[in-house]
Amino acid sequence: MPNVLAINSSITPDSVSRALVEDVIAALEQVDGPLSVTRRDLGAEPIPHLTAATLAGVRGVPQSVAELATRALSDALIAELRAADAIILGSPMYNFGIATPLRAWFDHVIRAGETFSYDSGAPTGLITGKRVIVVESRGGQYTATPNASADFQEPYLRHLLSFIGMTDVTFVRAEGVAFGPAARTEALEGARSDIAALVRQFNAAA
Ligand SMILES: Cc1cc2nc3c(=O)[nH]c(=O)nc-3n(C[C@H](O)[C@H](O)[C@H](O)COP(=O)(O)O)c2cc1C
Numbered sequence: 001m002p003n004v005l006a007i008n009s010s011i012t013p014d015s016v017s018r019a020l021v022e023d024v025i026a027a028l029e030q031v032d033g034p035l036s037v038t039r040r041d042l043g044a045e046p047i048p049h050l051t052a053a054t055l056a057g058v059r060g061v062p063q064s065v066a067e068l069a070t071r072a073l074s075d076a077l078i079a080e081l082r083a084a085d086a087i088i089l090g091s092p093m094y095n096f097g098i099a100t101p102l103r104a105w106f107d108h109v110i111r112a113g114e115t116f117s118y119d120s121g122a123p124t125g126l127i128t129g130k131r132v133i134v135v136e137s138r139g140g141q142y143t144a145t146p147n148a149s150a151d152f153q154e155p156y157l158r159h160l161l162s163f164i165g166m167t168d169v170t171f172v173r174a175e176g177v178a179f180g181p182a183a184r185t186e187a188l189e190g191a192r193s194d195i196a197a198l199v200r201q202f203n204a205a206a
Contacts (some may be wrong), residue, residue, distance in 0.1 A: 004037045005084035009102035010092045011043040016137035016174050017090035020191050022135050024088045027199040038080055048206035049104045058111050074108045088133040093138040097152045106160050115164040125165025132169040139178030170198060
C-alpha cells in the first residue's frame with residue numbers, strides 16, 4: 001500500500017488548503033486504491049521554532065535535554081519523509097510567503113548528511129524518488145497577474161523541496177479566496193478540477 005505523508009500548515013480551522021489536501025488524498029485513493037496516510041498538521045499542532053537552546057539538535061552535537069529532544073523530533077520528521085512515497089503539502093500564503101509553522105518544519109528536516117549533502121562539492125538532495133503535490137491557498141490572485149512578482153511562496157517552496165532532493169513537484173493553487181464567498185467557492189472548484197486532471201494524468205502515465 002503506498003505511503004502518503006499529508007502535511008498541513010494553516011492556522012485556521014476553516015482552511016481552504018486543509019480541505020484541498022483531503023481532496024488530493026481522496027483523488028489519489030481512487031487511482032491507487034487504499035493508501036497508508038500519515039498526517040502532520042503543523043497548524044493545529046505546531047512544532048517549536050528553533051532557538052539558541054535547541055539549535056544543536058539540527059546543526060551541531062546535541063547534548064542538553066532540549067537539544068536531544070530537538071534531535072529526536074528532527075529524526076522523526078525526516079523518518080516520515082523517507083517513508084513516504086508521496087507527499088501532499090498544504091501551504092497557505094501568509095505575507096507573500098509560507099506560514100511560519102511550515103518554515104519551522106523545514107528548519108527541522110533540512111539537515112546536513114541526512115536530507116542534503118555537500119560531499120561532492122555541490123549541494124545534493126538526499127530525499128529522492130518522491131512525488132510531491134503542493135496545495136497553495138491565497139487570499140489574492142497572483143497567477144498571470146501583475147502581482148505575480150509578489151509570489152514568494154511558490155518559488156521558495158520549489159527551492160526548499162528541490163534542495164533536499166524533491167524535484168517531482170506539482171502545485172495546485174486556490175487563489176482569490178478573500179474576495180468573498182463566491183470567489184472562495186470558485187477557487188475551491190477550480191482547484192478541485194485541477195486535482196482531478198492531475199490524478200487523471202498520473203493514471204495515464206502509470
Ligand atoms: C496571517 C495571514 C497573512 C496572509 N497574507 C496573505 C498574503 O500575503 N497574500 C494573500 O494573497 N493572502 C494572504 N492571506 C490570506 C490567505 O492566504 C488565505 O486566507 C488562504 O485561504 C489561507 O489558507 P487557508 O485557508 O488554508 O488557511 C493571509 C492570511 C493570514 C491569516
